[in-house]
């Protein structure tokens with residue numbers, strides 16, 4: 001009898017994804033039939049998976065016996081009809097709606113009426129793929145990430161017609177692999193590609209505004225926000241040719257939602273072939289395949305000017321630390337902005353120009369210090385368009401007085417880290433608001449699938465929902481851009497003093 005742990009799974013399409021899916025199911029004890037219109041692709045996938053298991057044996061990760069057992073599960077097929085006895089079909093052919101639609105209609109005539117048919121599509125709607133099926137209730141999405149055995153998260157996508165039992169069967173099957181199955185609705189980008197929009201689009205916005213350079217954004221996201229990679233390093237990894245299409249497609253599918261608006265600085269780069277690692281040049285250069293670190297990404301600390309006096313906004317989050325650093329650097333603390341050669345402020349969601357207008361300060365003497373994440377991490381100093389070189393250097397001398405690293409950027413509502421994190425949280429909370437996935441699934445999917453240090457809702461809780469609101473409202477006030485309007489999920493919980501992830505409010 002077939003159980004959850006010894007199913008017959010058919011994988012259609014034996015390319016980059018198909019072969020990884022074959023490997024994962026074979027090592028999880030399932031019999032795996034795989035078919036491709038190209039016989040060479042079937043043979044290549046067979047050889048690839050065999051090599052993968054041999055190499056696992058060589059590295060001592062599995063025994064020869066375990067590898068042989070997994071390899072015995074592989075059944076290469078030469079015709080579509082060979083998969084007739086399968087329990088589950090996973091389609092991983094090229095990303096073309098007509099090809100997938102035709103294939104799904106044909107699959108229904110080949111497999112048994114009880115078989116589940118799933119697509120690994122990244123960007124097409126499941127309902128569209130199932131449009132010619134007689135039984136769309138047994139069709140769902142099963143979205144793996146590349147490389148499949150390593151990326152331990154799988155999205156199971158329900159279309160408006162998918163039956164609950166179809167989802168249950170796919171989930172039970174994925175549970176046998178050790179990957180985390182997350183459930184998502186049939187919406188553009190599903191869960192993970194939807195949640196990933198914030199990092200890219202906001203990074204590009206910062207660059208467009210010339211608030212910071214691409215390498216400064218990446219540096220701050222790594223060293224201040226704790227991400228493994230910044231948006232531009234990630235774009236170089238995935239390839240701008242691929243990422244630009246995903247950006248445009250998700251924006252269009254969401255009916256030009258401003259939160260997902262792609263940037264006009266992308267098409268000229270795509271046209272010029274600056275795709276990233278694969279073409280040797282993207283945002284960075286890759287001579288011999290290795291990233292060339294741009295010169296001058298860090299800052300060298302200047303010396304404090306004679307008679308420097310500093311006024312620190314009494315509302316500043318890190319008032320005590322900034323006072324101590326000023327004294328350590330040799331500056332005199334001033335009680336009034338009128339008596340100081342340097343004014344330090346720590347605004348939330350707004351830029352230095354707006355802070356100076358709000359507080360009636362002289363912008364030529366003013367420098368802002370990002371209170372996020374804290375002064376323990378790489379610090380961000382932000383200048384107004386008229387901040388004097390002397391005030392900039394004095395601020396740098398103070399913020400570098402304990403040899404901590406810092407980055408100086410131009411005027412930007414929400415610096416870099418504030419606006420990046422607030423955008424990520426806002427999009428994540430909107431996914432929850434729309435019921436595309438549960439709170440737990442959103443956070444796990446983003447952590448595992450995108451490698452963020454925390455999921456967007458947990459991130460929002462650690463910043464504080466009220467603080468995230470403050471940043472977004474500040475950004476919206478300064479820019480007038482509706483992309484920064486807070487989601488209802490976030491606003492309501494911030495107003496009610498509730499967590500984004502736990503308690504009654506997180507459920508609905």
Ligand SMILES: NC(=O)c1ccc[n+]([C@@H]2O[C@H](COP(=O)([O-])OP(=O)(O)OC[C@H]3O[C@@H](n4cnc5c(N)ncnc54)[C@H](O)[C@@H]3O)[C@@H](O)[C@H]2O)c1
Pocket residue numbers: 012013014015016017018035036037038041091092093094095096099103120121122123143144145146
């Ligand atoms: N590459 C990724 O990072 C990635 C990640 C997640 C999902 N996906 C999705 O997975 C699917 C496959 O992507 P890939 O990168 O493996 O593509 P690929 O080009 O490496 O492989 C596609 C394979 O499908 C075969 N094929 C084409 N038409 C077929 C048909 N009618 N029947 C059987 N085989 C057919 C081709 O011969 C080819 O071997 C796409 O839908 C893609 O969007 C890709």
